[in-house]
Amino acid sequence: MSVPPLPTTGPGVTHGSGGEVARPARRDTRLDPYVDRYAARTHGMTASAIRALFSVANRPEVVSLAGGMPNIADLPLDVVGSTLADLVAQQGMRAMQYGSGQGEPMIREAICEVMRLEGVQAHPDDVTVTVGSQQALDLVTRIFCDPGDVVLCEAPSYVGALGVFRAFQCDVAHVAMDEQGLDPQALREAVTALRAAGRTVKFLYTIPNFHNPAGVTQSLERRTEILRVAEEADLLVVEDNPYGLLGFEGEPTPAIRSLDQDRVVYLGSFSKTFAPGFRVGWVLAPHAVREKLVLAQESATLCPPVFSQFAIAAYLANHDWRGQIKVFREMYRERRDALLAGLADHMPAGMSWTVPTGGFFVWATLPPGLDSHAMLPRAVTARVAYVPGTAFYADGFGSRYMRLSYCFPTPERLVEGTRRLGEVLQHEADMLATFGPALEGGSDRSLRPYEAPGANQA
Known part of the structure; x- marks a missing residue:
């Protein structure tokens, strides 16, 4: 197995006199009057995909499976x-x-x-x-x-x-x-x-x-x-x-x-x-x-x-902070179980996901041809949010994956969120079956030269 090579050609990539790869040229908007004053390092600063979702995902009518926000309701305030x-x-x-x-x-x-x-x-x-x-x-x-x-x-x-x-x-x-x-x-x-x-x-x-x-x-x-x-x-x-x-x-x-x-x-x-x-x-x-x-x-x-x-x-x-951690563990275990049960009940054929033994997150693999990044606006319209897999790669891959967080919503909300998400995915799969992929052969962004983390086939 090998890692894909880092980019050495393409838009914005230049080479120094010795052939070394130089930093990409700046592409900031000229609407910013300070564009020529910023340090080169600001070129790499981009908004987090998760932070960008907060204003929408935090609306009460949306079931957010996006942010990894700890649930401190069980903390003795x-x-x-x-x-x-x-x-x-x-x-x-x-x-x-x-x-x-x-x-x-x-x-x-x-x-x-x-x-x-x-x-x-x-x-x-x-x-x-x-x-x-x-x-x-x-x-x-x-x-x-x-x-x-x-x-x-x-x-x-x-x-x-x-x-x-x-x-x-x-x-x-x-x-x-x-x-x-x-x-x-x-x-x-x-x-x-x-x-x-x-x-x-x-x-x-x-x-x-x-x-x-x-x-x-x-x-x-x-x-x-x-x-x-x-x-x-x-x-x-x-x-x-x-x-x-x-x-x-x-x-x-x-x-x-x-x-x-x-x-x-x-x-x-x-x-x-x-x-x-x-x-x-x-x-x-x-x-x-x-x-x-x-x-x-x-x-x-x-x-x-x-x-x-x-x-x-x-x-x-x-x-008793050790005892408090045990309380958190049981609370998060209950939420994980609710999310996994909802996924098993509501996800379409061809969907798979990891089964975590702790922590906050499930990593889901979409059926072939679906794009989690392109699908997100339709999911938010259906009042459910997640983080597209592309947020977790530096090289443009990950559009066939999504991160689902179970740490904050109640178990009942988690099950409802999977129901809404399942309807969106099924609609996308039906559209794909009817009209085919948007690009012949599918999007290159959905392909990746990595092995998938262990998954439970739905």
């Missing part, structure tokens, strides 16, 4: 409220001041306790607190990547990560997945091919647990194989793990970081296991990398929000 009141009354002078660029010691100690649940042994000195794990990824990319460097990502991959890599003018090379996640042999071949072509590969970005968007999880054996390839290739691994404690079956799988402390940079977050509004994430990195992360953090924000750090540290110290 009375406990959180009293904790915050006590924090202001007793430690307000500290909690509302500037703080350390690395993060406050008490939250870094608590983070180490949280990571121990997945086998990670860490020292608080090697943890850098960030404004959510999204900023963690931004800082890691900032300190490692130059324009034109290559980042390896699963196919598909998290849309927010693709936006970060694009903003820093990196090229993304997708690597195939199967039912156990990233394919180690495909990874080996991708690194070999890219380096043979003279490309600089900076790191592998992977989501091993309950993948966003694919919903699959790397087995322990698969994680070991990926690390073996990384060692052979002298490749840094960036492990993004926001969902690792939200599994529905048994104990958490040991994190990749627990298997290798020197080659893995670990990203974590409290957004899924507590609440996203506090915006507290972290990076666990080798000591030398941590020094660079702190400098990057200080240049970006001076320090991460101190009040949020105190608030979460107080919550962890005074509440």
